Amino acid sequence: MIPLSWYLILSAALFSIGLFGVLARRNAVAILLGVELMLNAVNINLVAFWRYLDPAVMTGQVFAIIVFAVAAAEVAVGLGLIISVYRQRSTIVAEDIDLLKW
């Protein structure tokens, strides 16, 4: 059986890739994709821990499903925002959207 640590390594790697995407990409859609990767890394963690530590209780799976739902909602809102920003400023480069500065 594949040991738990592999899953955790996979999850950590996936999380790091997502984090890198969020921090390094200029395109706002790509940043959103990075966020999705990080969320799914968390999901892998949750499911893996459930399977290996306490498979009798369904908590891990339930959590994962809630995260999916939240992620889907978040993407909908996020993409909406991006489209709105694009209509206003004709760009979705994150560095150019700096209205929130002082």
Add this chain to the structure above:
Amino acid sequence: MATVSLIWLIPLPPLLAFFLIVLFTNKNKTLSHIIAVGAAFLSWLGGMLVFVRALGVEHLGQHPFASAINWLPIGDSWFKIGVLIDPLSAATLFFAAWTIFMIFLYSVGYQNFGQPQGDHDVMGLPPHGATIVDEHGHKHQVPSVEPMYSRFFAFLGLFAFGMYTLVVSDNLLTLFVGWEIMGLCSYLLIGFWYGKKSARDAAIKAFMTTRVGDVFMLLGIAFLYSATGTLSFRQIFREETLHALASTPAFFGLSAAGAIGLLLFIGTVGKSAQWPLHVWLPDAMEGPTPVSAMIHAATMVSAGVYAVIRMFPLVSAGWHEGMPLNPTMSIIAFIGAFTALFAATIAVAQNDIKRVLAYSTISQLGYMIAAIGIGAYVAAAFHLITHAFFKALLFLGSGSVIHGMEHGVLHTGDHKLDPQDMFNMGGLRKKMPITFWTFLIGGFALSGFPVLTAGFWSKDEIFADAFANGHSAVFITLAVAAFLTAFYTMRQITLTFLGEPRTKAAEHAQETPWTMTVPLIVLAFFAISYGWVGIPEHFPLLGGLIPNWFHEFIGSTLAEVPAAVPFNIVPLLTSLTVALGGLFFGWLAYRKVKSPAEDRLQIPLLKNKYYFDEAYNFLFVRPAFWVAETLVYKWMDKGLIDGILHAFGKVAMFLGTNFRSKFDAPVVNGFGDLVGESTKKFGAMIRPIQTGRIQQYMLASLTVLIVVGGLLYYLLVLA
């Protein structure tokens, strides 16, 4: 209707008329005077009915018409007010009703009802006349209607209400209420032409002067109430109450009865214009003439005498006929007799037709007061009533003369001419026959022309009483005053009606309309006939032909009917001599006088009324102004009170300035500014961190997370 309910209703119509006119019909002159005269007629009718019914009651003095209701709760009992018609108030009601009704009617003509609106008339000034164009195209100046016609009738109505209330009252409080309503109305009516400064001043003078008396009267009422616990006449005049009051000492050696009587009498002095409070009455001539008649004859001044006659049992408590006068009565007799002579001397030198009558009124009221002072109760009441009739007649007659003269003035266009100055008149007997004959009757009644006129009988009775009871000082004073009365009356008649016209205006004077002459005729009838009801029983020839009804009737008001004075020839001869002598000399001295310069009695002392106005001005008015202006305003208010306030202000300013510059600005503001400024500086310093770039924020968060996480891990787990 039951008599008592009728009595309750008598004062109401004029009051109703007042409110109706003031509230609703003010704009409509015709309707207003119909309401007012109608109300006066209703009250007159009620008064006459009550009077006739009162005549039909035997021993009305013991069983008067009386009715009272609970009015004011006091503790566990009630203060009652009510109406009372005993012989005295019945007789007063009779003359008040007649004169009031006649004066209402007369006012219609006097205020020029039916004449056109004036060309330049304004509210608050007498009408100046209107120009009309007749069918031939000629322009005429004619009298114009009074601009405030309705208001005049409203005031008259309120005045009449006051008088009726006073007459039918059965207690001092409602009497005082009526008394004060009349005081207010006299103020309003004297100042009716408020556009004239003299009228305004006269109104204030009248109000203030009578107020002096009224304050004392109120004190008297309060004293009486605290002493007896009641203000109802019938309860006060019970023998035991009077006896208790007469035997209680008060102050200055007076008994309580005497002190109360004196205080109440001071009210009368003010209201009836006795010396030393007489000054307001001549100035009250500023009002329209019906007002003068109203104030002088029918109502206010008579009310004063009525009140003192009413209080006679109290004033004379403990005194019986033949005894020496008690102190209060002596004072009353002195004031009355002195005023009678004093005012008569002034009247001799006056040229204004109404002012002569005003001083004559003061003088005649002095007669009544003197009569009361010497205990001649019936004689005082008799003279009060006859005087009311003939003096109303004379005032209305003088108003008619002035009206006729104003007509002449308008005709000639000489507006500088004073239509009230007797030296501008003369020869009016041909122009104004009705006015002349009625005025002659009034004047002869005032002079006491023998046998025929009412004034003779009433004056004669006062003389007889004074003589019979040995009050020779009063007798002589009054006799001299009576001579002067006849003298100035004849002077007035001679200057006004006899001889030839002295001015163009007098030549074109005109008889007045029927609304003015009818009241004159009615009053002239009473000025003659009213004397006949009081002819003494033992008078030569005439005595006993007509029973001396008046003495019996009025006398029965008192608990013991005063005995009729035995006949004596001395007062009769005196009365005849002074009356006829005065009239003769008056005619002799003035039949050829053409101008004031030829009048040898224009002595400055008399002309200026013994300088009483000046003296009061110096003694009371100017000090009052000084107190108000200098003492209170300048020194106390401006100096002391304002000084204290300003000092407070200055101290507060000083403290405030210092707080501001020494504490508030450096400490409080400094601290506040420091906080604000440093926050701003710190903000500017860390502002560059806020780049607005989301990825830099995230990077920063990540860094902090890793550092803090690593630190925590190191500290919590490894350490």
